[in-house]
Amino acid sequence: MIIKQALIFGTEKFKKNKINSALLDAEILLSCALGKPKEFIYAHPEYQISKTQDAKYKKHLLRRLKGEPTAYILGHKEFYGLNFLVNNNVLIPRPETELLVEEVLKYIKNSKLKIKNSTLADIGTGSGCIPIAIAKNLYNVECIKYYGIDNSIKALVVARKNAKLHGVVKKIKFTKSDLLKNISHNTLYFIHNTCLVLTANLPYLPAKIYRQNYQHLKYEPKNSLLAGQDGLKYYRQLFKQLQPMVNCQWSIVSCFLEIDPSQTIALKKLIKKYLPAANITVKKDLAGLNRLAIVKLSQNHKSHSNSF
Numbered sequence: 001m002i003i004k005q006a007l008i009f010g011t012e013k014f015k016k017n018k019i020n021s022a023l024l025d026a027e028i029l030l031s032c033a034l035g036k037p038k039e040f041i042y043a044h045p046e047y048q049i050s051k052t053q054d055a056k057y058k059k060h061l062l063r064r065l066k067g068e069p070t071a072y073i074l075g076h077k078e079f080y081g082l083n084f085l086v087n088n089n090v091l092i093p094r095p096e097t098e099l100l101v102e103e104v105l106k107y108i109k110n111s112k113l114k115i116k117n118s119t120l121a122d123i124g125t126g127s128g129c130i131p132i133a134i135a136k137n138l139y140n141v142e143c144i145k146y147y148g149i150d151n152s153i154k155a156l157v158v159a160r161k162n163a164k165l166h167g168v169v170k171k172i173k174f175t176k177s178d179l180l181k182n183i184s185h186n187t188l189y190f191i192h193n194t195c196l197v198l199t200a201n202l203p204y205l206p207a208k209i210y211r212q213n214y215q216h217l218k219y220e221p222k223n224s225l226l227a228g229q230d231g232l233k234y235y236r237q238l239f240k241q242l243q244p245m246v247n248c249q250w251s252i253v254s255c256f257l258e259i260d261p262s263q264t265i266a267l268k269k270l271i272k273k274y275l276p277a278a279n280i281t282v283k284k285d286l287a288g289l290n291r292l293a294i295v296k297l298s299q300n301h302k303s304h305s306n307s308f
Contacts, residue, residue, distance in 0.1 A: 010061050026061075029061060099286075118143055122200070124200055125149055126224060132168055149176075179234065196245075204259060
């Protein structure tokens with residue numbers, strides 16, 4: 001079989017199974033099987049594929065036809081211009097999450113955060129894509145301590161590999177914790193009276209939505225997607241754990257939280273319940289949907305609110 005025939009074969013298989021990105025997926029999987037860039041496919045349509053390459057390609061096609069995401073088949077996914085290792089122990093980085101990274105970078109570059117002992121902690125770090133992308137883009141800023149926190153040891157293994165891959169493994173400390181539970185009062189992690197930036201793309205799918213979309217989500221870790229009946233289980237826990245820290249430990253606290261657009265009002269109410277003095281800003285993604293909640297508190301804000 002030549003490249004042109006292989007591409008048509010894969011594309012038609014995907015179209016019959018109603019895979020929307022039929023041509024793109026076929027191109028990516030064929031490139032992987034050949035060990036060549038996508039440009040090679042169109043530059044050499046008459047290239048004869050070896051038996052080994054053909055078998056590898058068809059194996060990839062079969063996995064994709066069963067619904068497995070392309071990123072898991074390839075073993076990597078691009079995010080914020082960087083290539084990240086992924087497997088079924090971590091959520092696949094989404095393009096929408098790049099908004100979070102972009103806003104954190106903007107905040108740090110435009111603020112007075114570049115002081116000694118500032119801390120950036122990513123809660124539910126998964127593949128580590130958020131803190132790694134930030135640390136990579138702020139590589140020469142030495143005064144920020146980075147932490148990647150997750151309750152899955154398997155996810156942390158992937159995150160550490162990615163940090164090493166991108167040359168920031170010495171900048172980020174990855175640790176196991178149930179959100180902030182095991183580390184919130186540990187000065188080995190957080191130093192009091194400094195600036196704290198929290199980033200989080202926690203699970204936010206309600207049980208009903210998860211069930212409705214199970215066929216599209218079944219290959220990704222359930223605990224990285226499902227968040228109770230209302231989808232706010234983990235953000236509720238996070239705000240509850242953050243509340244006493246905000247009251248006494250930090251001069252400035254800024255949280256950058258990815259959200260489901262439909263949960264905007266409910267999330268704002270939840271924030272105000274636990275952090276009534278918080279200033280909340282909601283940013284939209286490229287599709288015009290509410291995607292990022294930015295929560296800010298300072299000593300001035302906190303001094304007016306001690307009744308939690």
